[in-house]
Amino acid sequence: MAEGLARKILREKGATDGIKVISAGTAALPGAPATPEAVEVMKAKGVDLTNHRAQELTPEMVREADLVLTMTQAQKNFVMKLLPSSCNRVYTLKDYILEKREGSEDLQKVAELMKKLEEKQQKFYMQYGAEIERLKEEHSILEGRLREIEEKLTRIEMEFAAQTEEERQELARLEESTRALDIVDPFGKGIEVYRRCADELEESVDKALGRFVNELD
Numbered sequence: 001m002a003e004g005l006a007r008k009i010l011r012e013k014g015a016t017d018g019i020k021v022i023s024a025g026t027a028a029l030p031g032a033p034a035t036p037e038a039v040e041v042m043k044a045k046g047v048d049l050t051n052h053r054a055q056e057l058t059p060e061m062v063r064e065a066d067l068v069l070t071m072t073q074a075q076k077n078f079v080m081k082l083l084p085s086s087c088n089r090v091y092t093l094k095d096y097i098l099e100k101r102e103g104s105e106d107l108q109k110v111a112e113l114m115k116k117l118e119e120k121q122q123k124f125y126m127q128y129g130a131e132i133e134r135l136k137e138e139h140s141i142l143e144g145r146l147r148e149i150e151e152k153l154t155r156i157e158m159e160f161a162a163q164t165e166e167e168r169q170e171l172a173r174l175e176e177s178t179r180a181l182d183i184v185d186p187f188g189k190g191i192e193v194y195r196r197c198a199d200e201l202e203e204s205v206d207k208a209l210g211r212f213v214n215e216l217d
Helices: 002-013 036-044 059-064 073-082 084-089 093-097 104-141 143-177 191-216
Strands: 068-070 090-092
Touching: 002 191, 036 191, 059 073, 059 084, 068 073, 068 093, 073 084, 073 090, 073 104, 073 143, 084 090, 084 104, 090 093, 093 191, 104 143
Parallel strands: 068 090
Antiparallel strands: none
């Protein structure tokens, strides 16, 4: 729905030159059509989704994008995990359109903590990844060493948990505080939820594109 609304709004603003709009899902079934509810709701807004087909988000799409907008904080987190270097180009729609808001510092901390957690995870598995795989293989082959191997794995996992506990707890707290900026995904819900989502998307996409177009000038 957001892609259709974005294209329509860009046409109405006369700002289609040089701007390419692409939508993709974080859990999409490639080739799937838009839901009947989405088609009906968007038809009322002058957007035709009958030929729309879903595609799955890829790192290449994110890498090539100047701006990535999501409906929810969870989707934003997914994109940043998919391509950590995209942190400064990924926003929820409401995050992007609100210049000053309560919790803006928390959103920045979420991005910083996710990057820090990703770096620690990579460093940790560079240090212990080979040993973990070796121990798992021995576990399946050497039944007699099962207890010893399980104890080693447990120690390593506890060390990883201890090293990242502070970041994970803080990240969970901050994600909870930023959910007010989410746009609820209507998939699987009734037509009224789709209508409310479409209205909220239209308003947010309009404001987001207004800001984006102004920044291009």
